[in-house]
Amino acid sequence: MIKTPEEILNIMKASAIGDLCFSHILGFVRPGMTELQVADEIERVLKSLGAEGLSFPTICVSGINTTLPHGEPSDKIIEEGDLLTMDFGAIVNGYCGDMTRTIGIGHLSAEQKKVYHIVLAAQLAAIDACKAGAKCFDVDKAARDIIEEAGYGEYFIHGTGHGVGTEVHENPYLNTRTDEILEEYMPVTIEPGIYIPDKFGVRIEDLAIVTSFGIINTVKSTKELIIL
Structure with a gap:
């Protein structure tokens, strides 16, 4: 669970690739595209930036599909008024990145904005x-x-996070049952979410390195609500 400086550096490199990919996607996504089109572009860009593989199959879901924490990208059209959740990660020298951002398309309701800010x-x-x-x-x-x-x-139906290394899900797990003590140089995700059935969901995820003074956040992408 505790990583060496070299392992942490590989995780940080993987996160940097994720940040660059997210920046690219913000200029790529537009209404009328399908979830699959955006997911394919995420994976293409991760690999073009040096990822040797993907930490897991990319999650890219919009509208009603954002109610599924592990939803798979589909032929659903991304529409104005949708939330779009993207969860993805690059592998660098065998080590995984993992990040999630949820953005708005066109315009959002007051409830969508409220839930985003709660998350x-x-x-x-x-x-x-x-x-x-x-x-x-x-x-x-x-x-x-x-x-x-x-x-x-x-509507918060999963744990807050998990360890990351050569596997994207490793010990320790941040949930209601685990009394494991966090130690310096453990990488963990921090990813609460709200998923309202038949409406929408929001998740925001960073990958943090535990230290004695708090965390080093390896994910630098903004978490301010973005509406494209």
Whole structure:
């Protein structure tokens, strides 16, 4: 679970490729494209930037499909008023990156914006709680408390994060049950989400390196709500 400086450097390189890919996609996506078209472009760009492979099959879902945390890209057309969630990662020297960003297409409703900002607040709270010596379930609780207080607790249906290395899902797991103590140089994702059935979902994910003073966030892409 604890990574060497060389392993951390490879994870940081993978994250840098993800950031560059996200920047490219912001200029690529437009209404009328399919989820599959965007997913294919994400994967093409990751590889063109030096990824030797993908951490996992790219998730690119829009509209109603954003209610599925592990939804697969489909022929669904990306439309104005949709949220678009993209979860992807590059592999560098055998080590995985992992990031998620949710953006708006054209315009968003007040409820979509509200939920986005609740998820962001939850993610930032978990980041603040994440440091060496913290228990995994306390980091999860920091995010979950924000979402529950906002009235959306039943729609946060997975853990807050997981370890990352040569596998994209490794110990430790940040969830309601794990009392593992975080230690310096453990890479973990921080990815709360809200998924409202028959409506929409939002997830925001960074990949953090645990330190004695907090985290080093390997993902630099903005988390401000982007509406293209």
